[in-house]
Amino acid sequence: MYITSIKLKNYRNYEEIKISPLKDINLIYGKNAQGKTNLIESIYLASTGRSHRTSKEIPLVKENEEVYYIKIKGKKEDIPFTIEIKYKKGEKKQIKLNNLPVTRLGELIGVLNTVIFSPEDLQIIKQGPSERRRFIDILISQTNNQYFYQLQIYQRIIKQKNALLKKKDINKYIELLDVYNEKISETAFFIINERMKFLKKTAVFFNKYIKKLSNNKEFGEITYFSSLGNTMDEIKKTLEKNKKKEIRSNISLYGPHRDDFTILINNKDVKQYGSQGQQRTAVLSLKLAEIDIIKKETGYYPVLLLDDVMSELDISRRKFLTESIKTKQTFITSTEKKNYANFKEKTTFFYVHNGQIDKR
Ligand SMILES: Nc1ncnc2c1ncn2[C@@H]1O[C@H](COP(=O)(O)OP(=O)(O)OP(=O)(O)O)[C@@H](O)[C@H]1O
Numbered sequence: 001m002y003i004t005s006i007k008l009k010n011y012r013n014y015e016e017i018k019i020s021p022l023k024d025i026n027l028i029y030g031k032n033a034q035g036k037t038n039l040i041e042s043i044y045l046a047s048t049g050r051s052h053r054t055s056k057e058i059p060l061v062k063e064n065e066e067v068y069y070i071k072i073k074g075k076k077e078d079i080p081f082t083i084e085i086k087y088k089k090g091e092k093k094q095i096k097l098n099n100l101p102v103t104r105l106g107e108l109i110g111v112l113n114t115v116i117f118s119p120e121d122l123q124i125i126k127q128g129p130s131e132r133r134r135f136i137d138i139l140i141s142q143t144n145n146q147y148f149y150q151l152q153i154y155q156r157i158i159k160q161k162n163a164l165l166k167k168k169d170i171n172k173y174i175e176l177l178d179v180y181n182e183k184i185s186e187t188a189f190f191i192i193n194e195r196m197k198f199l200k201k202t203a204v205f206f207n208k209y210i211k212k213l214s215n216n217k218e219f220g221e222i223t224y225f226s227s228l229g230n231t232m233d234e235i236k237k238t239l240e241k242n243k244k245k246e247i248r249s250n251i252s253l254y255g256p257h258r259d260d261f262t263i264l265i266n267n268k269d270v271k272q273y274g275s276q277g278q279q280r281t282a283v284l285s286l287k288l289a290e291i292d293i294i295k296k297e298t299g300y301y302p303v304l305l306l307d308d309v310m311s312e313l314d315i316s317r318r319k320f321l322t323e324s325i326k327t328k329q330t331f332i333t334s335t336e337k338k339n340y341a342n343f344k345e346k347t348t349f350f351y352v353h354n355g356q357i358d359k360r
Pocket residue numbers: 011012013014030031032033034035036037038039058059060061062063308335
């Protein structure tokens with residue numbers, strides 16, 4: 001899978017640009033604050049429907065403008081696809097796929113698969129459970145549309161349930177609460193089991209990289225913790241058993257929206273016990289595993305987006321990453337061209353300066 005053209009209009013600091021990247025490595029270089037990450041972000045947005053830096057749309061619109069527009073053309077094998085995203089302040093984001101309007105975000109996700117490497121990745125390990133849930137949810141959604149739909153349904157019911165739990169006269173609505181819990185158990189069962197299955201598969205690749213990067217001294221595992229359990233019976237029982245507790249707390253306390261997974265190296269949670277280096281290795285391995293799992297599940301390698309990561313890695317890890325990007329379309333941002341001038345892979349250079357991009 002690869003991108004053949006990118007067009008941006010009033011997106012972040014870009015007024016209007018169009019570039020035609022090549023199948024191999026595309027080096028986006030330039031000084032700080034010129035638009036390198038903004039370009040990467042627009043690709044990620046076309047892939048997942050959202051920015052990796054903000055959940056809001058307004059910051060994406062160029063200052064003093066009203067509408068941003070992104071058009072990305074690409075190919076899967078030899079079948080072309082076109083993604084268009086248009087957002088006008090105060091209105092709903094419009095998405096078109098191959099010229100036809102898309103009403104559900106789920107139809108977009110999975111068309112252009114990407115794996116992003118950015119300095120913020122470390123948060124998957126260091127931050128709380130919501131970062132890890134976001135990671136796994138986006139990853140599974142990229143390979144399984146059904147998962148994304150179920151997730152949306154689940155989130156909608158949780159929202160309704162929370163509104164109900166906040167009512168002062170909640171005791172009048174116990175029957176409705178039971179109806180919500182019944183619906184929750186169905187979607188939760190699906191989500192929990194998909195996450196567990198998927199993480200198990202991802203962990204195999206993850207472990208492969210941990211071993212390689214540590215010269216076989218370390219091994220990696222990933223374990224999922226479900227607050228509800230994972231059989232239908234356990235899920236229903238946990239919800240029933242904690243009904244009063246949830247009523248007292250006025251919020252829904254159990255379910256995939258509260259779950260977490262642990263990343264372990266040599267049986268120890270990297271978040272709690274890992275050194276800086278181990279945490280970096282873990283996050284790099286997790287990202288590399290993401291490439292493998294997308295290939296395994298969809299049959300295509302994803303487009304790789306490397307934002308400012310090479311400079312943070314030591315030589316051996318950098319070599320490793322360089323090896324891994326071979327034969328995949330990759331966008332790399334850097335402030336320096338010279339580090340890549342002798343790159344063995346076929347590289348196209350794009351110079352970014354104040355919202356302008358020139359092929360060099
Ligand atoms: N909505 C917007 N309208 C106009 N300019 C914006 C908007 N959002 C961000 N910018 C500006 O875009 C510029 C480029 O940002 P970007 O993050 O792409 O820089 P960069 O080239 O990746 O730099 P660095 O090397 O520091 O990471 C910044 O100066 C930022 O202030």
